Amino acid sequence: MPAWALLAGCEVDHVISRKHGGITDPSNLALSCARCNRAKGTDVGSVLPTSGTFTRLFNPRIDRWDEHFALDEARITALTEVGRVTVNLLHLNDDERVLERRFLGRIGEYPGRRPSG
Numbered sequence: 297m298p299a300w301a302l303l304a305g306c307e308v309d310h311v312i313s314r315k316h317g318g319i320t321d322p323s324n325l326a327l328s329c330a331r332c333n334r335a336k337g338t339d340v341g342s343v344l345p346t347s348g349t350f351t352r353l354f355n356p357r358i359d360r361w362d363e364h365f366a367l368d369e370a371r372i373t374a375l376t377e378v379g380r381v382t383v384n385l386l387h388l389n390d391d392e393r394v395l396e397r398r399f400l401g402r403i404g405e406y407p408g409r410r411p412s413g
């Protein structure tokens with residue numbers, strides 16, 4: 297999502313929260329929109345509703361987005377259990393978020409370019 301489109305702005309998030317021993321180092325920091333950051337809080341994972349299994353969240357510092365998610369027009373589809381708990385916990389497919397992606401897609405701003413390499 298382009299930063300200009302994030303009405304609430306970006307925040308620096310500890311991927312592994314300090315509460316769980318995460319360090320303040322670029323290897324453990326990521327830009328997050330305020331909504332995702334609020335939804336994530338200090339969580340490092342969640343429970344899969346289907347199996348009751350605790351599963352870690354997607355980690356943008358070690359995971360590849362395309363391995364855990366796919367875009368279905370403006371909806372984010374989970375491809376793995378890690379993707380599933382992340383979509384659920386961060387409410388990535390709430391109606392207003394899908395509408396926001398759909399709008400950005402229409403004006404050519406979503407999906408954004410990802411760094412290569």
Ligand SMILES: [Zn+2]
Nearest residue numbers: 328329331332
């Ligand atoms: Zn977000």
